Amino acid sequence: MIAIENILVSDQVVEEQFVCDLTKCKGGCCEDGDAGAPLEVEELAHLNNAYPFVKSYMTAEGIREIEKAGKYVYDQEFGWVTPTINSEICAYGYKDKQGIVKCAIEQAYNDGKITWKKPISCHLFPIRLKKSKHGDTEFVNYEPREDLCSAACKLGKKLKVPAYIFLKEAIIRKYGEEFFETLDATAKYMRESQIVTGKGRRR
Known part of the structure; x- marks a missing residue:
């Protein structure tokens, strides 16, 4: 989980790869x-x-x-x-x-x-947002639909595009440039740490 102020971003948002393939899912x-x-x-x-x-x-x-x-x-x-x-x-x-x-x-x-x-919920998909019980924390989760989004997951892996990069415009629209830059820097640090330790992408 990546914490940016009161926003908690699932690791999958930066680790999983995703690019919409409208020719396959048809929207x-x-x-x-x-x-x-x-x-x-x-x-x-x-x-x-x-x-x-x-x-x-x-x-x-x-x-x-x-x-x-x-x-x-x-x-x-x-x-x-x-x-x-x-x-x-x-x-x-x-x-x-x-x-x-x-x-x-x-x-x-x-x-x-x-x-x-x-x-914004459409723009961010397959990211889903959820507020904590008291509304003081927001959870940013990666939730593609298993069958519907299978083509998008395959295309993302083929093109090697992390979900958060594919959704850059939507994330900036929702949280701003500074938030995205922090998320991007954290994602790069996580990838570099995994390379140093010899670990692959986590599941």
Whole structure:
């Protein structure tokens, strides 16, 4: 476990290798799960402001779900989340010609319509965040889905890209440049220590 102030980062975040392979998984994380994408409280306002611009990128089914359930819903286990269509694909998701799930929020961002890219939980995946009971500590865990993310794990190993490097933009967005630099320095120190002691990557 790597401790950076009150944030505890799992060793797997820097030791495991991961690169999304959308040609294989088809963006399945946007339609596979027990609920929609988790939203931080401050993201609710972002979603309210972004929706008029995001709507034109959404499917008719997605728009109907938003009109019925709201732009976000409360889940007893996960808190605020995006709505889903029939408990499957995120209401803000749509499929391109290759059958890959894309995000209407992110597309509006890429086209310069909004300044909020997408929920941070989506941007950070397969990293999952969890608060301690009293909320004074945050846990940063590496939690790829065993079957869905197997191609991403294989591609990461092939390209030798640690998960935290692949997620650099998202980590900086969430915690800032200084946090990432500290994490990167710690990861390099850990790798060098393992080389010196003759140990391979830990499991």
